[in-house]
Amino acid sequence: MIKLDNVSKKFMTKYALRDVNLELTNGKIIGLVGENGSGKSTTLKLIAGLIRPSQGMITINGVQAHRQIASQVSYLSELDEYYGFYNVGQTIDFFATQFPDFSRDKAEQIRSFMQLERNAKLKHLSKGNRGRLKIVLTLSRDVPVILMDEPLSGLDPMVRDSIVKSLISFIDLEKQVVLITTHEVREVEMILDEVIAIKDGQIIGHHNVDQLRAEKNMGIVEWMAEAYE
């Protein structure tokens, strides 16, 4: 379980997050939605232990998030931060040396599902295939928490579909929790258990997606339109 207790994050004098309280339970895929600059990436980085809160406390299964929480968390950055001189296979092998929980078997399965060639050079990969490789690397780790920052952004519909399908196929909902930030709400709506909307660093709503439909007859897009008014 991920818990944010009264968390604020200030960059210089500007608040990126203010008094955020959240509880995310295992076995769910949760979407974090909001405009650019609303605090989505900051939230993910705080949970990943990459930055520290200015106030408040973040815990993952009872352990406070810090730089070494990486052993519990698999984090997909919105940036491409891989070595261009490696090929796909070498990149996977490199990741396997960095994380003891990395499963080469699973990486192979996802790689072939994504139709990536092991010997394709990274610097020659298309943007779509780089996006797919990031998924391979992120989902191959056996960790309780998976954080994905804009995994679909800027990718074509075929690639987005393959990523959504890989989430359904390779996430272990018995024991993992997945937090995804995205603008492509319609694309991920069907695979989300919960949705959290964030605006100007504050949580303005947190709902179970099917409950939202049952009680308010609204999908996420309609609900967001209302929440952001």
Next chain:
Amino acid sequence: MTDTFHSAQPIYYQLAERIHRQILRGELKPGDKLPSVREMGIQSNVNPNTVQRTYRELEGMKIVYTKRGQGTFVTEDQDILNQMRERLKQKEISQFVHGMHEMGYTDEEIESGLKAFLRRRKGEQSE
């Protein structure tokens, strides 16, 4: 291709409706095994948790049953399947009638209109 669901109803419910229709059309026969939760999730691009919920609801309605370690199967109980067939018919009719009433048609107009429509269709098909 990605299936589309509309946003006014819960996804688990729409998925259950879809399975109902597959049974009515005979695409799923009594005793047939449903895809596993994950397979069904991949086929319809839906969260496995949602598929799980759909299967649970169908099980509650006795339309499917689960054999431990083997999967989920369509019931072979004809009574239950007949009931389901009747229920879906009633539901479809009530939606149709509701829509017609909303547009201001009387019961008589609906009835005669429907009869005429069916007669015309029969004529077209036998030609």
